[in-house]
Amino acid sequence: MKSKLERQRIIREVIKDNRVSNQEELSGLLEEKGLSVAQATLSRDIRELSITKIHDGTSYRYSLPQPGMLRSSLRDSSMTSDSIDSLEFSGSLAVLKTRPGHSGMIASIIDEGHLPEVLGTLAGDDTILMVLREGYTHDEVALSLSGIFKGIGGKRIN
Numbered sequence: 001m002k003s004k005l006e007r008q009r010i011i012r013e014v015i016k017d018n019r020v021s022n023q024e025e026l027s028g029l030l031e032e033k034g035l036s037v038a039q040a041t042l043s044r045d046i047r048e049l050s051i052t053k054i055h056d057g058t059s060y061r062y063s064l065p066q067p068g069m070l071r072s073s074l075r076d077s078s079m080t081s082d083s084i085d086s087l088e089f090s091g092s093l094a095v096l097k098t099r100p101g102h103s104g105m106i107a108s109i110i111d112e113g114h115l116p117e118v119l120g121t122l123a124g125d126d127t128i129l130m131v132l133r134e135g136y137t138h139d140e141v142a143l144s145l146s147g148i149f150k151g152i153g154g155k156r157i158n
Contacts, residue, residue: 096128
């Protein structure tokens with residue numbers, strides 16, 4: 001059994017290299033690569049990877065998000081703020097707790113924001129670890145994050 005990250009890497013590769021119109025086609029192409037995926041898992045992966053359907057002039061097909069597209073399309077969305085449960089700081093680290101399955105998307109938005117206070121992110125299923133740059137206060141980091149995620153200030157634990 002392949003890991004979630006490996007499975008999602010293969011899904012991105014298949015969509016990049018093939019014209020895929022629906023989940024059934026995607027599932028078939030994945031099986032050709034030796035990867036059997038349940039429909040519910042495939043649907044969740046499509047959502048987590050921010051894969052959308054686009055019309056290419058003749059039909060609809062799956063498309064991978066373009067760099068920068070994720071943040072601009074979701075920046076003002078309450079969905080991302082509602083997906084964050086808490087923000088907690090410890091030294092040069094910050095931990096964001098999210099709804100299950102949402103941390104990858106939120107970490108991508110943070111990464112695409114190129115916040116000067118954030119050195120990098122690491123996302124699990126429902127937790128994001130942010131490594132903070134030296135010289136910034138926790139208040140400054142929280143303020144920058146609130147520029148991306150409206151209402152995050154009220155979710156701060158410390």
